[in-house]
Each structure stands twice: as C-alpha cells, then as structure tokens.
Amino acid sequence: MELTYLQYFLRVAEMGSINRAAADLSLSQPALSRNIAALENEIGSPLFTRRRDGVTLTEAGRLLADRTRPLLSQFALIKEEVGQRAAGHLTIGLPQAWKNVFTISFIGDLVKQHPGVSVKIHDGVSNTLREYLAAGILDLCIMPFEPVTLNGYVQSPLVRESMIAIGDATAEFRPYNELPLTALDNARLVMPGRTNVLRQHAEQAFMRKGISMRMLIEPFTQDLCIECARGGLGIAITPASSVQGYANPESLSWAPLKGLYATWSLYENEARAHSEAVRAAKHLIMKRFSSPANLWFGAELVTVASTAKAGPSKSCSPRIRPELNPTARFASFKEEARCD
Template sequence: MVEQVGDRAAGQLSVGVPPSWQYLFTSRFVEKLIERYPNIALRVHEGVSHVLREDMHAGMLDLAIVPFEAASPNGYVNNALVREPLVLVSHKDAQLRPEKSVPLARLDKLKLALPGKPNVIRAHIENSLARKGFGFNNAFEVDAVNLSMDLARKGLSDTVTPCCAVSGNPQWEDSVSWSPIRGMFITWALCENTARSHSPAVGEGRRLITQVVAEVVQSGTWLGADLFSQTEWAAV
C-alpha cells in the first residue's frame, strides 16, 4: 500500500528547513524523497527561523521546520517534532566538551556572533542572560550558521547554535569545541499550510519528514535530542 501511495504522490512540494539541520536531516530527507517519490517536484528553501516563518505565513511554503509556537495563525498547524539542547561553540583551545554542559553564566559578557532580531535563539539567549543579571554582548549579527561557526573556529567570537549543527558533523568536530548550555533547549515543530494538506505530495512530505527525524534521533547521532510523540503534541 505504501508503495502504491508513493507511486501516486505527485505535484509540487515546497519545504523550509533551518541551516542547522543540513547535515543531520536535510540531505537525508531530499535523498529519500527523490528515491521514493520521483513524481514530486521538490523545492527546498533554507533560512533562519523568522524568515522561514514569514515565508510560511505568506503562503510560499507547504511545510516548514521552525521553532514551536503554541498559537498558530489561522490556516496553519504546528506539531512539535523534537527538542534539543542549545550549545556554546568556541575555538578548539576553549576545551568545551559535548559530554559536559556549561552554565548560562559562561556566556556572561562573552563576545558572541548570533543572528539579528527577531531570531528565536538570539531572543532566548539575550532574555535569559538579562533575567539572571548577566551581560549580553552580540559582537556580530550573523544570519548564517556556517559563518558564525567559522568565526568561532578562528577565535574571533563564540556562538550559540542548536546541537544538530555540530553533533556528528565532520565539518566541525575536529575544528571547534562545544558544550550544551545547562537548561537551554529549543523545540522544533513541523508547520503546515492547511490549504495544501489535501495534496498527496504534501502528505508524503509530512510523513517522510517525521520518519527521517525519528531515524536520526534513534540512531544516537543527534546528541541530547528527544522526540515528541503524538500524545505529547496534544499536551504541548
């Protein structure tokens, strides 16, 4: 039956994904979709979270992976997918370790390279530091994950990113050091344009996204990540 549905799935599918998901998720998702559903015309749009949300609400995307929001605009639904740690990334000599978390105080007055407002991670870090009475120093506004990571690698600044950007990623594992920030997490959701839910291409895209996310988390490659079940979706 699955093979028959796959054969029938056709049409346009436009998906938005954050840049931090590229290594662990995006390439695998695209490869599997092309292999299973050759009649789907896929468009992948990569962008920071607030840009993806704007594009989604403008009707440019069918599905988008964005930070979870409890109240969705009319015509859109959000289902929580996975929660993961936010991590501090620095140069190799900083000797941060994935298995040892650091307190939020470690970021006090630290020179950071983070996206500009209204980015969710930027706001979360800035607000959390303010509540604790710590100083926030965003030395560079960088809406590009690889650039902020490279600045950290060179010791020009540090950055905070979702764990998926560095966990198991050979591009960075030998050139930077990183640690989870204690108590700091981000919950990702799959946002869907309900006006497009009837499309077989959108339905198969939705199913494959949840499948690939589950496979990556269960493989253990995505450190600290926890899946949301269907029951948990209703309770979020």
Template sequence: MEVRQVEMFLRICEHGSINKAAAALRMSQPSLSRWIALLERDLGTQLFVRTRQGIRLTDAGQVLADRARPVLRQFELLRDDVGNKSLRQVNLAIPLSMQRLLTAPFADRVLSRSPELRMRVYEGINNSIRVWMENGLLDTAVIVETERVPENFTSRPLLRENLMLVGDHAAGLSLDAPVPLSKLDDLPIILPGPPNSISAQVAHALARAGYSYNNVFEAEILSLCLELAGRGRGYTVMPYCALEGRLGPDAALTAAPIEGLNVVWKLCINKSRAYAVANRSLVDELTEFIATQVENGAWTFTELF
C-alpha cells in the first residue's frame, strides 16, 4: 500500500465518484480505477461498491477512510518538517588548511548573523572532500583546482594562492624573501603521499624543471607536517592559509613564498542544490567573506578571480 494510492482513495471518497475524482486528479478514469484495484488487491478486500448514484464504501473501505486521514495528516506534517529542515540545512566542506583563516571565522559569522541556517561543516584533505562529493554528502565545497569534480557538481575558480616553503626557525625563511623552485631540489620534504594534490603538484613542478623530489616522510595530516617541520625533521609545502597564527618571532616555523608555485582553489556546488535558498545564501556569504579576507589583507599571498 502506497501513500499515493491512499490519497487517491480519499479523493474518490470526497467526490463520491471515480470520474469526478479522476478529473480532479487530472488523470483518466481507467488509470485511477487500476490504481484502486491494485490497492484492493494489496489489502485483500473490496473498498467500493459501484452504484448508479456513484460509489458506496464497504465496511472495510469505511475503516480505511476513517483511519487513513489522520495518518496522512501526520505524514504531511512530517514531510513539511523534513522539507523545511532540508531547506535550511547546508553541508559544506573546506580543506583543513583553511581552518584558521576561513572555516572558523566564517562559521562564527554564520552563527552570529544567520542563526536560522543549519550548517554542517566537513574538513579534510582535498581527495577526501572529493570522495564526500561523490557520495552525495555535500551541497557546497572548496577544493583545489587539480582535484577532479564529480559530474553532479559545477565548479568555478575562487582564488589563486602562493605555496610556501616551510621550515623550522633555524631555516631562516622569510615571507619577504621568495625562494626559487631550485631551493627544493632534493630538500627533505614532509608531505602526504599520493593522491594528495599539493604533493603531486610539487613533485610535478620539480620533475618538469629537472629537480629531484625527496619526500622523506609521508604525513597525511597537515598538523603533523607542520609539527615535524618545526622540529627540524625536514621541510613542508603549504598554502599561506595553513600558516595563519603559526608564524612570528617566537614561533617554531619560518616560511617563504616559492616563486612560480601556486594553488588555485575552486568553489563546487551540487547541481541538485544549486537553487536551494539556504545553499544559495551560504554560497553568497562564503564568497563575500573570502573576498573580504583577501581585500582587507588578512589572507595575503592570494589573488581573487
């Protein structure tokens, strides 16, 4: 027994005629009769007796009519509640590297300015975000341009960000003194292994220039890459956003921009949620917030598209 069949049955009860109910439902009388026949077969009993004056409910039909109306009303209320929640709920994914500069301050802004919006935030490395997209978990995501986007998502570039060579305090790197790509030649590098997008980009850039990529330790977590670099175990390569709050005179880390090496971040939107009010609102707020972070100088070594 399907909800649609019960709704058709009740419409016939309201009109007292299969023909009138079919017209109201904008379907043919034979089609409606077939639906009701299937319902009667499923229930194992006759629901109507057809007379010259129209239809008359059998005892079983009267029981169904009496009990179905409140059940359908509860179903309608449930559907409305779930629908309203889905209109407000937005699932967003942002790379871990952006937590301090984008994710946390943006979430704080949403909580203060749009408390009615139910935002669920996922954080991870780029290939994890792609998997979440493929599994249908996300409405919107920020991801590196080189990562493949599932067919059910649209994408557009957001901003280009300089990649930084990061070492310990003794390395003496400076944000004011960019280093050439040759600086990374056979340097002990700490980065995630394949299929990580950043490590793949660094490896390909070095190979194209005829230099060696020496990945001495594969740390799959951003914080571990930075921790080991700060302990002098090697160098890592990160976008500037990953270094927010981690640099300074007393910090364990130093960093310098790598000449000609950058990453492009793109915004991806689930096509099935592209016109949902809550998702559109979140996308507008997110892009506005990113622009503000770049234009006011908080997000440096970055340019908007």
C-alpha cells in the first residue's frame, strides 16, 4: 500500500472535499481522485460517500482513518531519526540561471567550510524544482516566490532581479536601456514551456499590457534559450542572472524588461531543519543575501512582511529593500559603460 495514498486519504477526510484537498496538496482534482480510487480498489471497499457539497467517510473509511493516523505519526518519527543519522547529507535545488552568479561559489564555500557534508544538487528550471519540492525530495531549494508555500516547507524571500530580453548581436539591446514590453509585441519569443513559473509571470504581464505573446521555441533549459537567441532564432526572455559570466558575450545583446522581475525565495524542508548540513547551507545562503555588495547586475534584496509556512492560510509578501534601487543600478552601469 502506497504511503502517499494514505496521506492523501487523510487530507481528503480532514477537509471533507476532494477539490479543497487537491488545492491544498497542489494536485489536480482528477489526479487526487485517481489516487483515492486506487486506494479504495486496494482496500476493496468505498472509503467516501460522494455528495454535491463534498465527501464523508464510510464506516470502512472511518476505520482506516483511525488506524492510519498513528501509523503515519510513527513513520514520521522514524523518518526524523533516520534524518538525524543522515545529518551530513544535503539535497538542494538551484535555478539553472544562477550557475555563474551563485551555484559554483556557494557549493565551493560549503564544501570548504564543511568538509563532512556531502551534497546532491538538482540544477533545474522552476517547474522541475517545484515538482521536486512537492515530492519532498529537497532539503533546501531556491525557486520563484509563491504567495502560498507548499506544505512542509518554510519560505524566505531572498532577491528580486530583472527579467531580460536577449537577442543576437544585431538586435543591439543595451543593459543600461530598459526595454518596454510593447517592444516585444508579436516578436518571435523563446522561453521554457507554460508549466514554467517565470513563463507564467511573463504571460500575465503581457496580458495586462494587451500585448501579443508569440512563442516560437520552448527549450527546456535556460542555456538553450540563450543559444537560440544568440543564433538569431528569436528573442529569449530569462532572468538577468542567466547572462552573467556568459562565455561569448559579444555574440548576443540584452536589455532589462521594464516592470518585469523574478523574485526568488529559499524553501526549507521543515522535516530536515534539524540537520547540521541543512543549517550550514542555509546560513551560507542567508549570509550571501544579507548585503547588496554580494549581488549581480539587475538584482536587489527583498525583505518579507511575514513568514510563509505550510497551509493555505499562511502567506508572505516580499518588499524591496530601499538601499538598493534598480534604476540607480542601471544608471551606474550606464556611466561605467560610457567610460569603457
């Protein structure tokens, strides 16, 4: 019997609704219904009575709920004990775009300062990292901010950076000249698929402006987005971090998109918060994002109005720190460029 099926079953029983439970678990309603149906098939008896306003437990369902709760509590204790023995291991998810501005230096600092820690890195796009979070695979993860945090994780907003338009050298975009979204009306665009969180943010911004978003190519990775733009196949929209340290900067041009940003948060698995490896990695991350001097061009620190924890009622709202203004950063970069 799948442990996940039992966890889903209890959540539906607690909420009295498959739709509400699906939203709380970040699943689609059909997917959750299939899981419940599979459990009922394995048990050999209906567990819920379906009604228009929700579901109620059958006699078999009540018996299963009573027996399952203590078993899951015992499993959580076992998992915590095993986790304590594995305190020297860290599984972390990091954005592909951050390879040059953060990932390499962070991992280097972590293994030098904590030689007993072993690290498993999932370097991916936002939708892939979110799937890993939902599956409980990651101890820590940096991915786009979400108003409501996934169950079992604590969210701490870190940094906001500009989203940029990237073209080949002939596009003549300039980092110190912000580009209005209207300039990309009906342009051939390159971005990851619609399940990507940053793609969703971009589509919403274009829709608010009444701009046509013509998606030509949908690569899976940020690197391939940039390569498509460099080859003149279309205009890529990526976070500013993705072009920092790019090997052939003269072969492309880029400009920040006015009013379009990516806000990144640190997500911490509450079940692994006691781990020495997790605490050490979190300390390094928070130290890195404690000062504007540690950031890259187009990035600015954020603070949080309230902490986001598991559950639909918990949310957080990031705020930009006043000491770091993006307009000032672009102006400064412009002056530097003029002196080159």
